[in-house]
Amino acid sequence: MSEANLPAPEASGATVATEAVVEVNIASGDPFRRRVVIARTALCIGALAAWQAAVAVGLIDPFWISSPYLVAVEMWRLLVSGELLTDVWMTVSEALIAFVVSSVLGVMSGLLLARSPFWDDVMAPIIVALNSLPRIALAPLIILWFGVGITAKVVTAFTLVYFILLVNTLGGAKNVDNDIMTIAQLMGASKRDLLWKITLPSALPWIFAALSIALTYSLLGVIVAEILASNQGLGYLIASSAGNFNTAGVFAALVVLAAIAWAFSTAMRKIEGWLLRWKPSVSSA
Amino acid sequence: MPEPKIRLVNIGITFRPRDREAVVAVQNVSLAVEEGSIVTIVGPSGCGKSTILNAVSGLLTPSSGYAEIGGQRVSGIRHDVGYMFARDGMMPWRTALRNVEFGLEVRKIANRRDVARDWLRRVGLEKFEDHYRHELSQGMRQRVAVARTFAIDPDVLLMDEPFGALDSQTRLLLQELFLTVWESTRKTVLFVTHDLHEAIFLSDVVVVFTNRPGRVKSVIPIDLPRPRVPPAELATATEFRDIYARIWGDLRDEVRVFE
Numbered sequence: 001m002s003e004a005n006l007p008a009p010e011a012s013g014a015t016v017a018t019e020a021v022v023e024v025n026i027a028s029g030d031p032f033r034r035r036v037v038i039a040r041t042a043l044c045i046g047a048l049a050a051w052q053a054a055v056a057v058g059l060i061d062p063f064w065i066s067s068p069y070l071v072a073v074e075m076w077r078l079l080v081s082g083e084l085l086t087d088v089w090m091t092v093s094e095a096l097i098a099f100v101v102s103s104v105l106g107v108m109s110g111l112l113l114a115r116s117p118f119w120d121d122v123m124a125p126i127i128v129a130l131n132s133l134p135r136i137a138l139a140p141l142i143i144l145w146f147g148v149g150i151t152a153k154v155v156t157a158f159t160l161v162y163f164i165l166l167v168n169t170l171g172g173a174k175n176v177d178n179d180i181m182t183i184a185q186l187m188g189a190s191k192r193d194l195l196w197k198i199t200l201p202s203a204l205p206w207i208f209a210a211l212s213i214a215l216t217y218s219l220l221g222v223i224v225a226e227i228l229a230s231n232q233g234l235g236y237l238i239a240s241s242a243g244n245f246n247t248a249g250v251f252a253a254l255v256v257l258a259a260i261a262w263a264f265s266t267a268m269r270k271i272e273g274w275l276l277r278w279k280p281s282v283s284s285a
Numbered sequence: 286m287p288e289p290k291i292r293l294v295n296i297g298i299t300f301r302p303r304d305r306e307a308v309v310a311v312q313n314v315s316l317a318v319e320e321g322s323i324v325t326i327v328g329p330s331g332c333g334k335s336t337i338l339n340a341v342s343g344l345l346t347p348s349s350g351y352a353e354i355g356g357q358r359v360s361g362i363r364h365d366v367g368y369m370f371a372r373d374g375m376m377p378w379r380t381a382l383r384n385v386e387f388g389l390e391v392r393k394i395a396n397r398r399d400v401a402r403d404w405l406r407r408v409g410l411e412k413f414e415d416h417y418r419h420e421l422s423q424g425m426r427q428r429v430a431v432a433r434t435f436a437i438d439p440d441v442l443l444m445d446e447p448f449g450a451l452d453s454q455t456r457l458l459l460q461e462l463f464l465t466v467w468e469s470t471r472k473t474v475l476f477v478t479h480d481l482h483e484a485i486f487l488s489d490v491v492v493v494f495t496n497r498p499g500r501v502k503s504v505i506p507i508d509l510p511r512p513r514v515p516p517a518e519l520a521t522a523t524e525f526r527d528i529y530a531r532i533w534g535d536l537r538d539e540v541r542v543f544e
Contacts, residue, residue, distance in 0.1 A: 179374035186342060187388035187437060188364035197387070201378040278378045280419040 066247040071255065074248035083237075084256065090233040091222055092260060094150055098157030099218040106165025106214075107207060111199065113166070114173030131167060135159040136224055143229045152229070157221025161214045168210035172203025205279060208272045215264045223257070234260075288356055289317035290473040291324075291341060291441060295350035298336050309498040310336045314350070316492060316501060318475055323467070325476040325484040327532065328494025328502075329540045334477040337499070338443045341475060342366050354441055367439035367472075371449035373426035375418045381405060381429050382414035388437035404432035407466060424455035428462065435466060444476040448483065457516050460486055468512055481536070485509075485528055486516045493532060496539045503535045 048068045054060050055067040062070060078084035113120045139156045146152035176199055184198050226235020234253050241249025293316040301307045311333035318324040326334050339345035341352045343362045352359040354366070375384050382401055389397035405414050408428040418426060427448065434442060447463075448456045460483055467474065478484050484491045485507055493502045507528060509519075519525050 177374070179370055179372050180376055182344065183368060183374045183433075184387070184391070185362055186344075186364065186366060186368045187391055189387075189391040193391045197391075198376070201376070204378070278380075278417040278419075 062247075063245070064247060066251050070248040071251045074246070075252040075255065078237075078249070078252060084252075087232060087234050087237050087253075088256060088260070091219070091226065091235065091257075094153045094222045094226075094233065095157065095215075095218040095264075097150070098154040098161065098222060099215055101154065102158045102161035102218070103165050103211060103214055106162045106210075107169045109162075110166045110169025111173055111195065111203075113170050114199065115195075120170070120174075127163065127167065131163040136221075139221075139224055139228055143225065148229045148231065153222045153225040153233075156225040157218045160217040160221045164210045164214050164217065165207070168206045169203055172206025173199050175206075176202045205276055208268075208276060212265060212268050212272070215268055216261060219257070219261060219264070290320040290355060291318035291475055292316070292353040292356075293337065293341070293350070294353070296337070296340055296347045296352065297349040298333065298340065298345070299348045311340075311347075312498040312500050314499065314501055318473055319489075320473050321471040322489040323474040323476060323487050324490045324492060325478060325488040326492045326494055327478060327481060327484050327536060328499060329496050329536070330479065332494045332497050332539070333499035334494060335445050338368075338445050338475065338477055341441075342368060342443055363441075365440045367434035367437065367442045369430055369434050369442070369444045369447040371446045373418075373423075373430045375421075375426050375429055377418040380415050380417055381410060381421065381425075384418075384429055385432045385436050388433060392437065400436055401432070404436045405429075407435075408432045408462060422455075423451055424459060427451060427455075427459055431459070431463060431466065435470060435472075438470075440473065442472050442474040442476075444474060446478050446480075447476075449478070449480070456480075456483070460516050463487070464513060481529055481532055482516065482520065485525060485532070486513060486519055491528075491532055493535045494539070502539065505532055505535075 051065075052068045055062050055065070075084070113123060136156075138159055142155050142159070143152045146155055180198060180202070181194070184194060189197065222233070223235040223238075226233040227239045230236040230239075234257055237253040238250050241247070241253065293314050296311060296314045297309070298311040299307050299309050314337065316324070316337075326337065328334050336345065340347045341354065341359060341363075343359045346360070354363065375381075376387065379387065382398075382405060385401035385404055386397045389400055394400065402411070402414065405411055408431050410425060410428055410432070413421060413425060416425075421429070427450075430447070448459045451459060464487060474487075476484070476487060488507050491505045491507060493505065494500065495502045505528065509522075509524060509528075513519060514522070
């Protein structure tokens with residue numbers, strides 16, 4: 001056996017690898033990051049100051065538009081009374097349940113459809129039709145069927161999220177590299193191996209693209225259902241505050257919602273960055 | 286005379302696309318590959334070279350005739366063949382090591398990690414086992430493919446222009462690497478290329494195919510001693526140039542049809 005004189009790997013390969021690392025370092029270089037953070041903070045503070053100033057000089061009426069100070073006071077009141085935490089808990093748990101249920105079912109349906117060209121063809125126009133329907137319009141009907149409880153919220157969000165996952169998973173599963181499939185089959189991979197070790201990981205970037213949208217839409221579906229019929233949750237807080245002309249309460253709920261949405265998407269990006277660490281272009285920021 | 290490892294018997298393959306005319310890709314091809322030898326098919330583009338490999342692997346059922354591996358008629362996808370293309374077919378979501386492991390994994394082989402690591406070392410990539418596809422050069426990806434193909438210890442190797450997408454220097458290195466690895470395992474190889482130099486360097490027998498429909502035009506034994514001298518040196522040898530001239534003489538008329 002003569003292994004001693006094996007030709008060495010081409011030098012160019014090593015350079016490719018190092019170059020990629022260098023590039024990442026430049027993109028996340030310190031001075032640039034710092035300037036971004038400073039500008040961002042300044043922008044937010046500036047906007048809040050302008051809002052407060054406009055109210056202070058009497059340019060706008062706080063009755064309609066409220067003011068940062070009044071919103072902060074209202075948030076504090078809601079926090080101390082415990083009302084805010086109950087609402088946040090309600091909305092977040094509903095949204096997460098809807099997200100998980102819809103995503104799991106959506107991914108499973110997508111993978112299933114990808115296995116059968118016949119059913120894919122049968123379902124394609126039906127899925128497009130359902131997916132184009134403004135499903136928020138179904139919310140009143142869903143509330144009629146499922147009442148004011150948690151089920152109606154989850155179902156409303158489900159109608160939005162399920163199809164996003166289904167369509168993207170299907171797209172990803174149908175785009176598996178033919179060479180990889182062929183090689184795997186020739187190596188003796190079973191149908192199960194092909195699904196779990198080839199189709200699913202290969203569709204993962206598509207699935208994740210859908211998941212980050214899905215999280216936003218879960219929240220949207222739940223909030224809409226809460227606004228329409230509920231006695232708890234941030235959607236209810238918005239609806240009841242608006243009904244009482246409490247604009248500060250509406251804004252307080254919106255601020256909290258924005259924070260939740262931000263936390264969701266940050267968590268999602270972290271998970272994505274880890275699971276798709278094999279992708280050249282994914283940033284884990 | 287021992288039974289050949291791979292046998293093609295009167296294979297004909299006709300493609301019938303739905304709204305176009307039927308295309309006869311391959312006609313009446315009979316061919317034998319002795320156990321432990323490398324046989325290379327050369328021919329003009331579109332002469333059905335790759336189609337032949339697909340028939341041997343069972344990816345495709347011939348319209349007439351049949352293929353045999355080890356005296357057994359091919360029907361349905363074979364799991365005892367190693368297959369390599371010009372494209373590396375690496376799974377981008379797996380590291381180099383886990384790519385080599387894949388075949389062993391689906392065959393439920395226990396010490397797969399060790400086997401895979403050993404093969405990566407043999408193709409000179411021991412320092413790159415944790416690298417993903419995008420972190421490897423073309424040549425390195427093809428090295429992974431070589432390791433992956435040999436790791437499952439297949440009876441037969443089917444190579445479809447495996448080094449065709451590489452730059453010419455890398456290709457010389459990979460041809461040499463492949464032959465070194467092959468010398469240590471002596472698998473039966475059916476190879477397809479349009480690179481005559483590669484065909485002569487690697488093979489025991491070169492089979493020249495005609496223009497479409499592909500038929501066997503000539504069978505040329507390559508009586509160069511093994512282990513072969515590196516391809517770059519081989520190119521200057523007199524025997525090499527004689528063989529080259531003979532193959533090119535047969536091939537030229539087939540290629541010319543397109544010009």
